[in-house]
Amino acid sequence: MKKSLLGAGFILLAVYILFRDTLLLPDFGISLWTLLFVLGFGYGAVQNALRRNYTSAYVCGVIALIILxxxxxxxxxxxxxxxxxxxxAGIGLGMIFKPLLLQNRSFGFQFNNHREDILGDDFVGYKGNDTIFGNTTRYINDEDxxxxxxxxxxxGSSIYFANATILGDKAFYSGDAVFSNVKLYVPKDWNVEFAGDKVFSSIKTYPSPNPSGKxxxxxxDYVFSNLEVFYI
Structure with missing residues (x-):
């Protein structure tokens, strides 16, 4: 239902773009491209809020407001x-609603210029880390x-899966990227599939040279971002 409503909204936007001059529809005193940027980031804010990705929703909403x-x-x-x-304001909200963020298994934003994380058996099966205004290198060493x-x-983030073992047939890397660069280093026998959404972003994934069924x-959601996969 949510996707149907959003789809209907995009159709109405297309009709507005095509016929606003003919039908003398209001132009809100804003250029078409500016309006599209605002609507794009507004859509990202709503979509992430519905998914409870509150930080990404906040960032998209702020960008839309700045443009306006x-x-x-x-x-x-x-x-x-x-x-x-x-x-x-974002830092303040994070401090106020910290219990809610922890309940949603968010481990908070990092503001340092560079950080290295070695994530292994202390976080069995589930790995989480958010970054804003910084560069990170992460090593995923989980055997399950x-x-x-x-x-x-x-x-920017470089994530190494060289010493990780997928439990079952599939594992998931889930996270939103806004004006960011993501590099994933995965074993040669892993397949990599992109099942997210992208807006003005570059997604570079390649077939595995030695597929093993993992x-x-x-x-x-990738917004003005780049994702690239490297086999090692």
Whole structure:
């Protein structure tokens, strides 16, 4: 039902774009491309909120508001000031709603420039880590791997699965990326499938040179981001 409503919304948007001049529909004093960017990030905010990816929803919503503010000039402040205020507000919200984030198994955003995580048997079957404004290198060493999570915002991440073993036939790497770069290093005998959504993003996955029946499935929303898979 949710996808049907969103699909109907996109159809109405297409009708508006085609016939707004003919039917004298209001243009809201905003250019078509700016409107599309706002709607795109607004859609990302709603979709992530429905999925309980609250941090990604917040980032998409903030970007949409920044675009609108730059066009209409409601606050009459610079973009840098808006971004700083959004980051501070995000930190404050994270502190207030920390119990809720922990309940949803989110391990919080990291703001340092570089971090290395070695994730092994201490987090059996489930791996999670989020990063904003930073670069991370992660080593997944789980012998019974089922799921790895991690959202990225204005960040870069290299994740090594060389010493991991998939439990069953499939494991999942789930996480949203906004203005970020993701590099996955996987064993040569793993298949890799991308099952997420992308908006103005580049997704580079390749067939396994020596398939063994093990598959890493990549899910999540990629917005202005890059994903590349390397076999090692």
């Amino acid at each position: 503010e730059r066009h209409y000039g409601w606050l009459n402040v610079g973009t840098g000031t808006l971004v700083l205020a959004a980051v501070l 791997l089922t799921k790895v999570t991690g959202n990225l915002v204005f960040s 598959t890493l499935v990549i899910t999540g």
